[in-house]
Amino acid sequence: MDGEGFPSGRPALIEAEDLWLTVPARPAGVNPKGGGQNDRAGGLDILSGVSLRVGEGEAVGIVGPSGSGKTSLLMLLAGLERPTRGRVRIADTVLGDLDENALARFRRRTTGIVFQSFQLIPTMTALENVLVPLELAGRADGVATATAALASVGLDGRLGHLPTELSGGEQQRVALARAFVTRPRLLLADEPTGNLDTRTGESVMALMFSLQQHYGTTLVLITHDPALAARCDRRLHVRDGRVTADHPLRRDDP
Numbered sequence: 001m002d003g004e005g006f007p008s009g010r011p012a013l014i015e016a017e018d019l020w021l022t023v024p025a026r027p028a029g030v031n032p033k034g035g036g037q038n039d040r041a042g043g044l045d046i047l048s049g050v051s052l053r054v055g056e057g058e059a060v061g062i063v064g065p066s067g068s069g070k071t072s073l074l075m076l077l078a079g080l081e082r083p084t085r086g087r088v089r090i091a092d093t094v095l096g097d098l099d100e101n102a103l104a105r106f107r108r109r110t111t112g113i114v115f116q117s118f119q120l121i122p123t124m125t126a127l128e129n130v131l132v133p134l135e136l137a138g139r140a141d142g143v144a145t146a147t148a149a150l151a152s153v154g155l156d157g158r159l160g161h162l163p164t165e166l167s168g169g170e171q172q173r174v175a176l177a178r179a180f181v182t183r184p185r186l187l188l189a190d191e192p193t194g195n196l197d198t199r200t201g202e203s204v205m206a207l208m209f210s211l212q213q214h215y216g217t218t219l220v221l222i223t224h225d226p227a228l229a230a231r232c233d234r235r236l237h238v239r240d241g242r243v244t245a246d247h248p249l250r251r252d253d254p
């Protein structure tokens, strides 16, 4: 039921049509995640014809077994990888129409990304990490804006700390501040609590959903945690490189 179950009636921010991602086949036993379910002579199909639409301001949880293609799908939506076939449109822009430089500019303007492993620059302080996207955007008000962003995630006392001087939860808060500081229309999050203990993960997630709602950001969240997926407006199941189910949810569903 790819692309169906789009109940919100909101205008689409993301439209992905018939996405295929095929990589060269590897000899048996070499695939690090033990995939290969869609192995064939021409290569390994990591994604096999995925279509989906995500409404502006919607929160969509992506769930599915390890190796099913969730991160690969997110990379295509981010424009960090290009599909072998198919098309991703974000707002009015078809990502495949852009060259690498234009794609990087588009991503900086439109998309924030949060990873399981935080991905902060280790030699930069919290403030400097949050400044990076503002400086790339040529913003003159960088320091004040980055400082306010860190204050909004409760880290005004940690501006000068390096990532190694911060806890995991604090590092992910810096990553959230960095992702939201340019007010992106789209936030892509790949297992953002995967490296955090339960309590810290819950507080980081509460913060992420509160920023998402405050700014009306569209959210695509990969998670193994059913409770997190249930906080989204919709839940997509990915299996063997396909979207196999699309469940609308209400935020107050159990």
Ligand SMILES: Nc1ncnc2c1ncn2[C@@H]1O[C@H](COP(=O)(O)OP(=O)(O)OP(=O)(O)O)[C@@H](O)[C@H]1O
Pocket: 023, 031, 032, 033, 034, 035, 036, 046, 064, 065, 066, 067, 068, 069, 070, 071, 072, 073
């Ligand atoms: N560049 C690549 N070259 C070869 N195989 C790849 C490549 N990228 C991903 N894969 C394979 O594609 C499959 C899907 O990987 P992906 O990371 O998207 O899955 P996932 O659902 O996010 O898994 P997890 O939940 O474990 O993070 C895996 O079998 C993986 O090994």
